[in-house]
Amino acid sequence: MDKPAQRPRARDLGVVVGTLPTGPHNAVTDVPGVLVGHTTLDDGHDLHTGVAAVVPGQLGPGRWTLPAAVFTGNGYGKLVGSTQVDELGVLESPVVLTATLSVFRAADAVLTHLMRHRPEGLSFNPLVGETNDGHLSDIRRRPITEEHVRDAIAAATGGVPAQGCVGAGTGTTALGYKAGIGTSSRTVPRPGGAVTVGALTQSNFGGLLTVLGVPMPVEELVPDADRAEPAGNSCMIVVATDASLDSRQLGRIARRAVFAMARVGAAYSNGSGDYAIAFSTAEPDEPRIPDAELTPVFAAVLDAVEEALLDSLFTATTTRGMGHTSHAVPHEAVLDRLKAANRLPHPAYDPGHSPNEPRRSSR
Structure with a gap:
């Protein structure tokens, strides 16, 4: 079944998080060498699921590992390979x-x-995470095959990744609304050259949607919404950066990624498996950034993850399955509330322009 065209991202509507500039695509793929691919399974009825792959192009002959860390905000979930x-x-x-x-x-x-x-070697450690899309999709069918995973990895490219109801986000629900995959990036000026931080999220967690500090209750914005809470509430966050950091420092990055969920209203409930994976693509011989200089990088992580989470909802479309309906975030109602709260100082952004370039107002 063909899915509707992707809806506008938060920034396209003038919802701008923070003051740091984004990368050219406002995506995790702005980190050089990082690619994203999806496989989507959607039969239009009770199967809405898929695979999302974040592929660091630096992994290959001569360099089979990258510095990385995992932070478990709440371990009610499955992240194979994390230990x-x-x-x-x-x-x-x-x-x-x-x-x-x-x-x-x-x-x-x-x-x-x-x-x-890797024909050489005796042991390998795949890193695979999940969220529970059983609210809209028949997870007991276990429809994902080796081919689906292989296709997602093989299809991984640069540029602007598909977002919303695609890949592993096809059947997810978050903060009362239909959610999915979201991504964003930030650049951090530094002596010797800026570094980039990119985030990709698979959003499927509970709470009250909050946009730029303004609550957006689904029962008020979509009065006829299905309020049945999904059985599993989780969030997977992948953070990539070309900043030269070791695994300990990347653990600090991963913690900030989970902290950013609070900005959009996450409830961090008992059944929410909230994980962040952070890795660096910097060359091994690059000098490490001192801890004392990480504060702007932390800010970039918080902003990029917050915007990626918003994009995962703003770009998603209303989806029905398994006797439930998850409604898309109503853009106009959200913008009306933000305007009433004086939280929209930015003009609407034109998707045809750079993510950092606001469209000139006609007024």
Whole structure:
């Protein structure tokens, strides 16, 4: 079934998070070498799921690991391979996201991918996470196959990734609304050259949607909305950067990524598996950024993750499945509330312009 065209991103509507500039695509792919690919399964009825792959192009012959860290905000979930990342501080595979009961098949598929591309070696550590899209999709069918994972990795490209109801976000719900995949980036000026921070989120968590500090209750903005709370509430966040950081510092980055969920109204409930994965693509011989100089990088992480979370909702479309309906965020109602709260100092952004370039007002 063909999905509707992607809806505007938050920034397209003038909803701008923070003051740091974005990268050219306002996406995790602004980090050089980082690619994103999706496989989407949607039968228009009770199957709305898929795979999202974040692929660091730097992984290859001569460099099979990157500095990395995982932060578990709440461990009610499945992140296959996370303990080895914690122990050794390195990432050695694409980061693949999918649905809860398909995570094990996806991990096996990533293992096959690693074995094919690394004929040497006896052991490999795929990193595969999930959120529970069972509110809208029949997760017990476990529809994800090796081919779906392989296709997502093979399809990974640069540029602006698809967002909203695509890949691992096809069937997710967050903060009362239909959610999905979101992405954003920030650049941080530094002596010797700016560094880039990019984030990609798979949003499927509970709470009260909050945009630029203004609450957006679904029962008020969509009075006939289905208020049945999804059985599983989780969030997977992937943060990539070309800043030269070690695994300990990347752990600090990953913690800020989970902290950013609070900005959009996350409830951090008992059943919410909230995880962040952070990795660096910097060359091994680059001098590390001192801890005392990380504050602007932390700010970039918080802003990029917040905007990625908003984009995961703003770009999603109303979806029905498994006897439930998750409604899309009503853009006009959100903008009306933001205007009433004097939280829209920026003019609307023209999608045809650079993400950093506001459209000139005709007034």
